[in-house]
Amino acid sequence: xxxxxxxxxxxxxxxxxxxxxxxxxxxxxxxxxxxxxxxxxxxxxxxxxxxxxxxxxxxxxxxxxxxxxxxxxxxxxxxxxxxxxxxxxxxxxxxxxxxxxxxxxxxxxxxxxxxxxxxxxxxxxxx
Amino acid sequence: xxxxxxxxxxxxxxxxxxxxxxxxxxxxxxxxxxxxxxxxxxxxxxxxxxxxxxxxxxxxxxxxxxxxxxxxxxxxxxxxxxxxxxxxxxxxxxxxxxxxxxxxxxxxxxxxxxxxxxxxxxxxxxxxxxxxxxxxxxxxxxxxxxxxxxxxxxxxxxxxxxxxxxxxxxxxxxxxxxxxxx
Numbered sequence: 001x002x003x004x005x006x007x008x009x010x011x012x013x014x015x016x017x018x019x020x021x022x023x024x025x026x027x028x029x030x031x032x033x034x035x036x037x038x039x040x041x042x043x044x045x046x047x048x049x050x051x052x053x054x055x056x057x058x059x060x061x062x063x064x065x066x067x068x069x070x071x072x073x074x075x076x077x078x079x080x081x082x083x084x085x086x087x088x089x090x091x092x093x094x095x096x097x098x099x100x101x102x103x104x105x106x107x108x109x110x111x112x113x114x115x116x117x118x119x120x121x122x123x124x125x126x127x
Numbered sequence: 128x129x130x131x132x133x134x135x136x137x138x139x140x141x142x143x144x145x146x147x148x149x150x151x152x153x154x155x156x157x158x159x160x161x162x163x164x165x166x167x168x169x170x171x172x173x174x175x176x177x178x179x180x181x182x183x184x185x186x187x188x189x190x191x192x193x194x195x196x197x198x199x200x201x202x203x204x205x206x207x208x209x210x211x212x213x214x215x216x217x218x219x220x221x222x223x224x225x226x227x228x229x230x231x232x233x234x235x236x237x238x239x240x241x242x243x244x245x246x247x248x249x250x251x252x253x254x255x256x257x258x259x260x261x262x263x264x265x266x267x268x269x270x271x272x273x274x275x276x277x278x279x280x281x282x283x284x285x286x287x288x289x290x291x292x293x294x295x296x297x298x299x300x301x302x303x304x305x306x307x308x309x
Contacts, residue, residue, distance in 0.1 A: 043162065043267040044267055044268065046160055056232070056258075057258070057267055057268075060257070060258045060262060061262070064262060083165065084165060084166075085165055085166065085172075085262065085263060085264070085265035086162065086165055086265045086267070087162055087163065087164075087165040087265075089162055121135075
């Protein structure tokens with residue numbers, strides 16, 4: 001009885017890290033917080049966002065994001081702050097800027113070039 | 128239609144070979160989960176944190192200017208950091224390169240005891256209790272070591288344990304390059 005009670009308590013307490021109550025003043029802050037943290041990569045568990053990750057750094061970065069929202073920084077300013085320190089890789093959705101042009105456009109470019117070569121060098125049908 | 132091998136028939140194989148070579152390199156020689164520091168070439172982000180040994184004094188970025196140095200981010204709870212420790216002692220005692228350090232989200236008493244016990248390779252150590260300085264430096268794990276040039280700019284960041292190989296092949300040549308300039 002005692003043992004299962006302790007197990008239950010352990011389970012409840014271990015879930016505390018999973019819940020992210022933020023004592024935000026208003027709904028827009030909460031929304032911005034969740035939107036931003038979903039787009040920032042957890043650099044430790046690199047395929048997760050910081051909203052979902054329980055890595056200590058993810059928790060620190062979530063707090064940082066919340067702090068910056070409360071300091072009236074814009075979404076762009078927050079993203080720039082993180083990119084300056086961790087590189088573009090920290091954004092799960094890379095920004096569409098000059099240096100990322102190839103990242104965004106390469107698939108279309110590659111398909112176009114491949115399509116051209118296929119057309120050019122495939123056997124012609126007799127007319 | 129002769130059976131001569133025309134260049135345009137071989138080109139796809141060259142392309143394939145090139146792609147396979149790139150794949151080989153990325154599979155075995157790249158380290159995709161090691162991020163290159165976004166701060167290379169930038170001045171060390173300014174910080175001022177309590178000095179581990181004299182908590183009413185601070186350790187700030189001003190201490191880093193003047194000569195090439197290493198900035199090591201570590202903690203007593205980080206087992207890899209303890210594995211790196213002998214190499215840091217060697218860097219201090221054999222190579223005489225100053226190593227500054229940031230004790231990351233750690234217990235100061237544990238940190239002081241550890242350094243007393245195992246030896247202190249650091250010229251100066253600061254306490255980053257909440258990890259704010261680490262975030263400013265783009266640190267995402269421990270240990271990480273920055274090479275800082277005499278002007279106080281970050282020129283390299285090494286992720287993970289410094290061993291002889293890393294020291295001889297990467298860090299020491301880089302440090303020597305900057306020492307020659309001072």
